[in-house]
Amino acid sequence: MIININDEAYNDEMVIDERPMATSSSALGIMRHQLVRNIGIERIKGFLVRFGWEMGVNDAKEALKKNISVKTLIEQGPIVHMKSGHIRGFTHECSAEFNEHDEVVSLHGSGTWIDSYEAVEHVKRLGLSDTQVCHTLIGYSSGFMTTICGQTVLAKEITCVGKGDPVCTWITRTKIEWDRMMEDELSYYQETPIMEELEYTYEQLLEQQSFLTQLTEFQKKLNEEIANGTDLESITSKVYDSTQIPILVEDKELRTITYAGLSEDMYRELDLDMKEYMRKSKSQNLLPIGKKTIKTDRQEKLISPIYVEKKVLGYCSFLYNDGKTHNEEKDYLILDRFANAVSLILLNEKTRFESFERMKGNFLEQILQAQIPAHEIIQRGKYANLDLDKPYYVVAMEYRKTEQSTLSMEEEFFLQEQILEVIFEYFNDHKYQNLIGQREGKLILFMIKQQKNFSIQTAIDELYQFLKRAFPHGEFKLGVSNEGHDIKDAAAYYEEASIALKLTLQKNIVSFDSLGIVGVLINSNNLKGIKMVAKKELGDLYQLDDPRNIELLKTLYVFLSNGGKLEQTMSDLVLSMSGLRHRIRRIEGLLEKDLRDPEEMHQLLLILKALIALGEISID
Structure with missing residues (x-):
């Protein structure tokens, strides 16, 4: 189908200068939304206040042409608002004082706007605001009242539906009566030419483009430093050279790893100041998982977390202690990229460290299997900074789940890996010389006695307490061997630790030395005799295929x-x-x-311990 139209029309009655135009509140809402997108929510207030002011001035001039008294126009101001569609209703109270020439001397007005179109449209298109949003209505009221009163009258919105208040309320005063309470608002009434607005926006864009270029160059340099294998201390110093802002890198316990841009004395002073602040705050929310700023009287600390494998491994911070104003948003973009670079460095170090530890774990397996001559073991140990000529202990460890924390096979494997990593870090932090490995479902620690006053009991107790805090939903059991002196005997000491571990039934830590005669019996490998x-x-109780006998043996063992x-x-x-x-x-x-006979009790307990240690019976 084809249609052809040839038409024209002209309205001779329409006034050119003041023609009425039909528009909707939605159209003004769309304009508001576009202004926010293009010049920002902070800058639209002045634009809309001046826009409303001009409309109010224009309507007041038209009203004055009708020779209506000022008193009447003051009364009708809100009515004009409502007729224009700006609001659906209002309440209005006003007290005005006139001199003998019918000129306004004083004016105090207040009221509410019901269903302000600005509040409705702002919430619909931009959501709730932090401040009042009826800028056009404020401008309109101020322009209208100023024109009819012959002196500056300013309106101020007190509450606003646009920021979540139940109603929009306002107050009007003459400029003189507002005194200094409107100083911050006066700038919105000052007209800024569009060219100045455009020039300002252009300058902002140039500044933003320049910063993005700097940020890209900064990121490029960081990537180059990482690719070249530059260490963390050097990169931190280079970031300070680039930003001239003191910078700090800490681990997850807030222990300093490195810093730059501060003298040693200044670093200590600021560090003590921050620790005192943290101590007084006693807040668990001080450690951030995102951007955070902490302020004290002495400094301001802008913090970004360091993530490695989805876990916070530490923190990077800019320290502001010069009293100057800083652009935190831009600084954080730089700091965040530096934190990402630190993450890569720490991940690389963590991977290298764990790979080295796992290699040492393989070395431990070779030691326990006695595959290598003793002199070669000692020589290889030197390559790993281990003095295997010194006395040592072997520790066998298990993590036993509680009933509430039953895990799948995959979860069990992942948990073992977690425990292994945590132990790696623990011994690295404590500078222990050791080998760590896995064998027969157990974690094995080969701990070298580094000093004469080294106490294996103290070392194991501290490790146990640390692991309890790190993994609270289960329990650790540890068996500790006697002190070994010859590396070729490591396998025997592993057996001692394994036997002690089997007897951690009522204690979490058992040393082979504490087993006494039981250890001697078992160590003789006299399984047939036992x-x-x-x-x-034990007689009929030794029929171990009967679960009722196992239950009675457990009762007997605990009782003894x-x-x-x-x-x-x-x-x-x-039990009851x-x-x-x-x-x-x-x-x-x-x-x-007779289980009250001490000799009978002692002999039975030795037998049960021997059977448990040899794996003949299992009593959990």
Whole structure:
């Protein structure tokens, strides 16, 4: 289908200068939205106030042409607003004082705007604001009242629906009566030519482009330094040379790794100041997962976290201690890129360190299997900065889950890897000489006695407490060997640690030395003899394929370990006293022994410990 139209029209009655134009509040809302996008929300206030002012002045001039009294026009001001569609309703109270010439001397007005189009459109298109948004209505009221009163009258919005208040309220005063309360608002009424606005915007764009160029160049230099293998201290110094802002790199415990741009004395002073601030604040929210600024009387600290494998590994900070004003937004963009560079450096160091530790773990396996001659082991140890001529201990460790934290096979493997990494870091921080590996489902620590006053008990206790804090949803069990002196005997000491680990039933840490005669019995590898004694002394209870016997053996072991104390045994086994007494009587009947006889108790406990250590029975 084709249509052809040839038409024309002309309205002779339309006034050219003051023609009425139909528009909607949505159209003004769209204009507002576009202004925000192009010149920013901070700059549109002045534009809209002046826009409203001109409309108010124009409507007031038209009203004055009708020879309406000033008193009447003051009353009708809000009515003009409503007729224009700016608002749907209003309340208005006003007190005006006139002199003998009917000139306004004083004016105090207040009221509310109901359903301000500006508030509605702003919320609809831009969301709630932090401040009042009815800029056009404020400008209109000020322009209208100023024109009819013959002196400057200014309106101020007090509450606003656009920022979440229940209603829009306003106050009008003469400029003189406002005194200094409107000083900050006066700049919005001063007209800025469009060329100045454009020049300002252009300058802002040039400045932004220049900064982005600098940021890109900064990132490029960081990448080059990382690719060239530059260390963290050198890169930190170069960032300071580029920014001239003191910079600090800390680990996740807020211990300083490196810094630049500060003398040693100034660094110590600022460090003490920040630690005192952190101590007084006692807040867990001080450590950021994103951008954060901390201010004290002495300094301001702009902080960006360092992420490695999705975990916060430390923090990078700019330190402002010169009293000058800084552009934090731009500084943070630089700091964030530096933090990313530090992440790559630390990730590289972490990977290299863990690879080295795992290599040492393979070396430990070779030691325990006695695959290499002793003199070669000692020589290889020197390459890893380990003096294997010194005395040593072997520690076997397990992480046993609680019932609430049952894990899949994949989760179990991931947890073991986590524990291994944490132990790597712990020993690295404490400067221990050791080898760490995995064997037969256990973590194995080969710990070298570095000083004469070295205490294995203290070292293991501290490690245990650290691991409890790091992994609170389970428990660690550790078996510790006797002190070894010859590297070729490491396998035997591994066996000691493994035996001690099996006997961590009531204690979390057991040393082989504490096993006494049990250790000697087991170390003789006299398994056949132990079984014969066990069969003779335990009788029918030694039928280990019956789960009821295993339960009774567990009860017997706990009872004997507690020295025959019923209350402690009842607590450990979570049994009632009557239930426990019943089991003890049943055990005595099967064994045909008196469990109150100290000699019988001691012998039975030795047998059970030997069977547990040899893996013949398992009592968890």
